[in-house]
Amino acid sequence: MHLFDLWFIRVTLIDIIDLIFVTWLFYKVYKYFHETRAGQMLLGLVILLIASVLFNSIGLSASSWVVNQFQTVWVVAFVILFQPEIRRLLIYVGQTGFFRRIFQIGSSRTIEAIVEASVQLTNNKWGALIVIQRETGLRSYKEAGTELKAEVTAPLLLSIFNPGSPLHDGSVIINNDIIDAAACILPLTESTMVDPGMGTRHRAALGISEETDSIVIVISEETSKISLAENGRFINIGMDEMDLRRYLNERMFISSGD
Numbered sequence: 001m002h003l004f005d006l007w008f009i010r011v012t013l014i015d016i017i018d019l020i021f022v023t024w025l026f027y028k029v030y031k032y033f034h035e036t037r038a039g040q041m042l043l044g045l046v047i048l049l050i051a052s053v054l055f056n057s058i059g060l061s062a063s064s065w066v067v068n069q070f071q072t073v074w075v076v077a078f079v080i081l082f083q084p085e086i087r088r089l090l091i092y093v094g095q096t097g098f099f100r101r102i103f104q105i106g107s108s109r110t111i112e113a114i115v116e117a118s119v120q121l122t123n124n125k126w127g128a129l130i131v132i133q134r135e136t137g138l139r140s141y142k143e144a145g146t147e148l149k150a151e152v153t154a155p156l157l158l159s160i161f162n163p164g165s166p167l168h169d170g171s172v173i174i175n176n177d178i179i180d181a182a183a184c185i186l187p188l189t190e191s192t193m194v195d196p197g198m199g200t201r202h203r204a205a206l207g208i209s210e211e212t213d214s215i216v217i218v219i220s221e222e223t224s225k226i227s228l229a230e231n232g233r234f235i236n237i238g239m240d241e242m243d244l245r246r247y248l249n250e251r252m253f254i255s256s257g258d
Contacts, residue, residue, distance in 0.1 A: 110152045110177045111248045117157035118219060118226050119241050127221035128161040129171035129201045131186070132252060136212035138173050138180075145170060145184030152177055161219075171204065171216075187211060191232070205229040215251060217244070 026046055048067055055064035114130060121128045131138070146167060150156060152174055160167045160182050170183040189206035205216040210232035218227045225238040228247060236243060 108249075110174070111245065111252060113152045113154045113157070114174070114217065114248065115241060115245045116154040118217060118244060120154065120158055121161060121219045122224040122226060124158075125221055125224050126158075126161050126163060126168075126219065127201055128157070128217070128219040129186070129204060130157070130217040130219075131171050131173045131184070131208060132215040132217070132248075133173060133175040133180075134213045134215065134252075136214065138175075138208075138212065138214070141184045141186060141208070142173055142181040145173070145181035147181050148172075148179045150179050152179055171208075189232075202227065202229075202234075206232060206234070209233075215248070 048070055052064060052067045055067060114132075118128070118130070131141075156179065157172065159165060160172055160179075162168060167182040170185050172182045173180050173184055186204040187207040188200065188203040189210060191206065191210075194203060194206065199220070199222070201218050201220070205218045205227070206229050208214055209216050209229040213231075216229040218229065219225075220227070223238075226240075226244055227237040228235045228239060228244065230251070235247070239247070
């Protein structure tokens with residue numbers, strides 16, 4: 001449906017819808033990257049895109065060619081420099097409600113075992129680090145630990161994190177209804193915003209959640225509190241049994257990858 005003419009361009013209803021969608025898409029991406037270096041660079045890319053459209057519309061061929069060259073370099077530099085941010089954005093897209101409803105296959109039995117073990121670990125004042133794998137593979141961390149390939153049960157988790165167990169240091173990695181490995185060493189966060197009072201377990205929880213889309217449960221042996229990390233930050237520190245169960249039921253992704 002033809003609406004009006006803008007110079008020599010015929011504007012239709014489809015063009016308006018297309019423009020609104022692209023504007024909304026850029027706004028959501030910019031909002032996600034807001035107040036980061038990636039956000040500032042993305043804004044520069046948008047300005048170059050707008051300039052390119054204007055120069056092409058007016059017919060300034062030389063100016064349009066120069067802007068297009070900068071635009072290509074800008075896109076490549078953005079992808080190279082901000083790989084972690086882009087990875088988190090893609091993970092964020094995969095975690096939207098629509099995709100969660102398609103891909104989530106959470107096992108209530110596994111969730112109950114994790115919750116029961118977490119509560120008992122706090123009662124025993126034992127520390128623990130439980131990584132729940134979702135879409136991002138964790139093969140390198142599993143291979144550095146001790147392979148188990150055992151069904152997730154509360155007694156098994158308790159026996160692993162018993163201070164007398166040779167596997168209690170490090171983390172367990174759960175994939176589907178299976179504990180793939182124990183005593184896994186995780187990367188520590190390099191963030192300068194971490195509370196100085198946080199120990200190695202909490203720093204490792206943030207570190208793995210920064211690099212992957214895992215859900216990470218931390219039980220502190222000093223405070224006997226349950227904390228949960230996701231997307232490079234702690235969602236809740238000192239959560240109770242009901243909060244943990246509710247969160248896992250809403251957010252737990254079961255993956256079949258490595």
